[in-house]
Amino acid sequence: MATRTLANGSRRDTTEPSAITARTVSKVFEGKRQRVSALSEVDIDIEAGQFVSLIGPSGCGKSTLLKMIAGLLTPSSGTIAIDGDTVVEPLPQIGVAFQKPTLLRWRNVLDNICLPLDLDGGRPADGETRARELLAMMGLAGFEKHYPKELSGGMEQRVAIARSLITQPSLLLMDEPFGALDEFTREDLNDELLRVWQHEPKTVVFVTHSISEAVFLSDHVVVMSARPGRIHATVPVILPRPRERSLRNAPEFYDTIRHIRAVLDEARLGEAGGEH
């Protein structure tokens, strides 16, 4: 991956999107009382710049897979590579956003967004400008000096997403980031996320329980089967981009949702998967 030199002389990776491969990845959690086989022989190829959602029954290992891509967990067997390099630790070019925004309550919004920069050698000269731009992209211009307790849940999640984007990651990993929000806020944030993704191309891997959210956002929906999780099928989403709000009322949107629901039912019932 190329790097660029910032105004303060530090070097940072550029935003070229990353490609991900997983080869026969399994994960077993060895607990004191029990042994949980969470994932079994997962193979996955995600092309650079794709928006891919993972969907599947509760406990099928979606978060585990995401954490292994993030370098926060190690596979029990098999390998995960980003741009051809095996993941062995968290990488600076990866941004992560989880269901809980986990903002630091003693930092204001701007300082929360800049946290990854502060932890990674300090703010470059353009750091705060970028934080303000991201805040504006997320519809929160003017909230720089607010503290987390002064924000709604949706606003906090917007700040957390801006924070995950501040390092210009080539790969964004999102684990049910909008799961706790009401339907309208979730749809607004889906729109904003796609706007950011279009503006700053990057690979996104997005875990969700919502089929409609997965369809609205994704190029491909990866359907996983029940524990131990396996890849049941990878379904391409053939819907035009940019995705406008009106798409949510289109017959082809509902057709795709229906199709993925059927594939998910197959996966839950343990029927054979494959190309869809």
Ligand SMILES: Nc1ncnc2c1ncn2[C@@H]1O[C@H](COP(=O)(O)OP(=O)(O)OP(=O)(O)O)[C@@H](O)[C@H]1O
């Ligand atoms: N650190 C851990 N130690 C032991 N078991 C774990 C650990 N993390 C996850 N598991 C187990 O691994 C399995 C997969 O969990 P994971 O959270 O990846 O599933 P998921 O598909 O993301 O679930 P959900 O959709 O409910 O969020 C579950 O049975 C879970 O209990």
